[in-house]
Amino acid sequence: MSKPVKQIHLAAHFPGVNNTTVWSDPRAGSHIEFSSFAHFARTAERAKFDFLFLAEGLRLREQGGKIYDLDVVGRPDTFTVLAALAAVTDRLGLTGTINSTFNEPYEVARQFASLDHLSDGRAAWNVVTSWDAFTGENFRRGGFLPREERYSRAKEFLTTAHELFDSWQGDEIVADRETGVFLRDAKAGAFVHEGHHFDIHGRFNVPRSPQGRPVVFQAGDSDEGREFAASSADAIFSRYAALDTGRAFYTDVKSRLARYGRRPDQLLILPAATFVLGDTDAEAEEIAREVRRQQVSGATALRQLEWVWNRDLSGYDPDGPLPEVDPLPGEHTVARGRAQVRMYRDPLATAREWRELAAANGWSIRDLVIHTGNRQNFVGSPDTVARTIDAYVQADAADGFILVPHLTPGGLDEFADRVVPLLQERGVFRADYEGSTLRDHLGLDHPDGARGKRAAS
Structure with missing residues (x-):
């Protein structure tokens, strides 16, 4: 029996902090x-995309006290925009990135439930964690969670939020004939949660x-993130958009679902692309080369090289050769708290590899960053693009893609x-x-007590 043709899911990513x-x-x-x-949103809806994805950064990115030169230096509140x-x-659909490390379940659950009402069933929550003190300095705790605790808190955070969402399940509305006031069962909304991270009760x-x-x-x-997604998420936002790495990630994450009693179609794999x-x-290739050069200024190239070298390289010429000095070992003190630093687990080996590439190709620092970057x-x-996207989805490298254009707001129009139309x-x-809800668009089940709307617009 031939494999059924998969339908492609598409979404639009409005950039947050980015290069x-x-x-x-x-x-x-x-x-x-x-x-x-x-x-941006109207273009995505005109194209019948599943959802808009709104990224969020809780602190402006900086190194050496300077904000990244090509970054976004402002972002309104996620819930307000959505x-x-x-x-x-x-x-x-309207998807917001909300941090589980520096927020509380009651307020986040209340905000998402309200957004789901306002949008008539189109809300989605991208649950992220943060482990670094750099971000934590913006919050009253003035610190951060140890790395090993961030997923523990996130899991309990999500469990608690689900308890709040489900606290109204199955309740009927009744009307007081004398006052005309609508009442609900006295138990509606009541919740009690006692756990390691949260101890709350109320309504x-x-x-x-x-x-x-x-x-x-x-x-x-x-590994903790993949396990968290397999146990609790409806979709996972992946960075593996290439065919080979995408298929490996897809197979790994989908294989984890069975241990939680879940089917493969209950978790969608949606890489950013x-x-x-x-x-x-x-x-297109010529345009792409120019886009990459415009995405990496000289200052940006030096900042990204510092992620590996763990040194202040501001005195180097970005159009000159790579530093002859080696990266500093130990705790990263230049780009503290930046997630990208963790990509380079062996800085000395990375430096050797990059020097060889630069020497073989005659690359400057900026050239190297452009060619080794995304x-x-x-x-x-x-x-070509329509055929490639379709081929990747049919080959189980993804269930669809979250598209990130290099221009805002018109970069999605073309x-x-x-x-x-070619995919159609x-x-x-x-x-x-x-259907009208995001769960309808994504082919996901509606929890008991929720109402899915399947009338075509």
């Missing part, structure tokens, strides 16, 4: 004005929302106009929404 946006392009717009968010977008969209004051619970995303790549389009493959995942004509012609992407 993706090409600010030098005259079409680059604001990352804080609501018109940018609205344009609530506003709920008013200018009808079907598009949850937001009734059962359309989805029952928001769709839950998880973005960790460690960048793209560049051209009228021909050759033109490359666009999908580059080519609209037909994909919507030129690639989506191939019969692997919807021509219209078949």
